[in-house]
Amino acid sequence: MKYRAFKDVSVAEVGLGTWQLGSADWGNVDEAEAIKILQSYVGAGGNFIDTADVYGMGVSETVIGKFLKSTDKEIFVATKLGRRGDGGNGWPQNFTYDAMKRQVEDSLQHLGVSQLFLEQLHCIPTDEMRSGKVFDNLRKLQQEGLIRYFGASVETSEEALMCLEQDGLASLQIIFNLFRQHVADEVFAKAKEEGVALIVRVPLASGLLSGKFKEDTTFDANDHRNFNANGDAFNAGETFSGIEFKEGVRLAAQIKAILPDERMAQWAIRWILDHPEVTTVIPGASKISQVHGNVDASDMQPLSLEIHQQLRKLYDEQIHNKIRGHF
Ligand SMILES: NC(=O)c1ccc[n+]([C@@H]2O[C@H](COP(=O)([O-])OP(=O)(O)OC[C@H]3O[C@@H](n4cnc5c(N)ncnc54)[C@H](OP(=O)(O)O)[C@@H]3O)[C@@H](O)[C@H]2O)c1
DSSP states (O other): OOEEEETTEEEESBOEEOGGGGSSBBSOOOHHHHHHHHHHHHHTTOOEEEOOTTTTTTHHHHHHHHHHHTOOSOOEEEEEESOTTTTTTTTTGGGSHHHHHHHHHHHHHHHTOSSEEEEEEESOOHHHHHHOHHHHHHHHHHHTTSEEEEEEEOSSHHHHHHHTTSTTEEEEEEEOSTTOTTHIIIIIHHHHHHTOEEEEEOTTGGGGGGTOOOTTOOOOTTBHHHHTTTSSSSOGGGSGGGOOHHHHHHHHHHHHHHSSSSOHHHHHHHHHHTSTTOOEEOOBOSSHHHHHHHHHGGGSOOOOHHHHHHHHHHIIIIIGGGOOSOO
């Protein structure tokens, strides 16, 4: 595992996404399996874990908290706030100072720590970001010592650039993958200039970029790849990166034909790591074997310039205009 600078610490360039460990939105991953996934990741040299208060409404954070008690390794946990009551009474009441403090305190309790390493805004409404008040609240929570760093997880390049104007922003979390290549042109230079860490989510387009799905693959009723395949529950971009499923299976096959060998998930992650502006990529895993595969990308050779150019050509000509959702 290789590490990259995140402010004053070194984080694993392959992190671990833990939306899957909430036993909601991805089918069921039981607690024993979740703990083994966390153990495998840290055993492979990993030290950066992304979660959110709403993953299983506290289940993901709580299982991470249990795991933290069992290890003496230094682990950097990034969580998120802002989506409780999403679409209902929670918005905009989630963004007062008092409400944000309550959300931070709940995450502290779930994780069993006295300070959050990183608190991120969880794809909150653009107008809340634009008003800037949420960032004042985060700076206050930081001064009070409840959070060490704050960042923002965003949907669009416009939101990313808006957040990059905020003093003290430590990180930006964005969707960037072989189905979402334009983000590099729009956001990376500015993030680098501002010294803001880039956390890359949905690196495998919810599994499509592992090449394992067929056009007739189906998903459980409680899996967002079933109920949000077309953006019916939340932004379409968070599921399959906004690509229609069968189209995504066909495009993934075209990408696979360009890659050096069968290790498609690893090459998809390697492609992200080949961008030096990226700080860490956070693939999610529902099985231990996936953790090992994904971590391996760190030790693989970079893809050749020729392959990068072919992948970009395919994106420009056949993928970019097929992305749906808010991006
Ligand atoms: N708004 C936000 O801030 C936001 C939104 C989305 C995600 N996130 C964060 O980003 C993380 C990553 O995104 P994501 O989990 O949505 O998508 P992802 O990482 O693109 O896809 C994860 C899925 O890909 C499959 N997979 C993973 N490794 C594999 C491998 N080596 N071989 C074959 N298949 C593999 C698994 O599918 P199966 O389970 O079917 O095996 C896994 O559940 C999340 O866990 C979460 O922490 C944040």
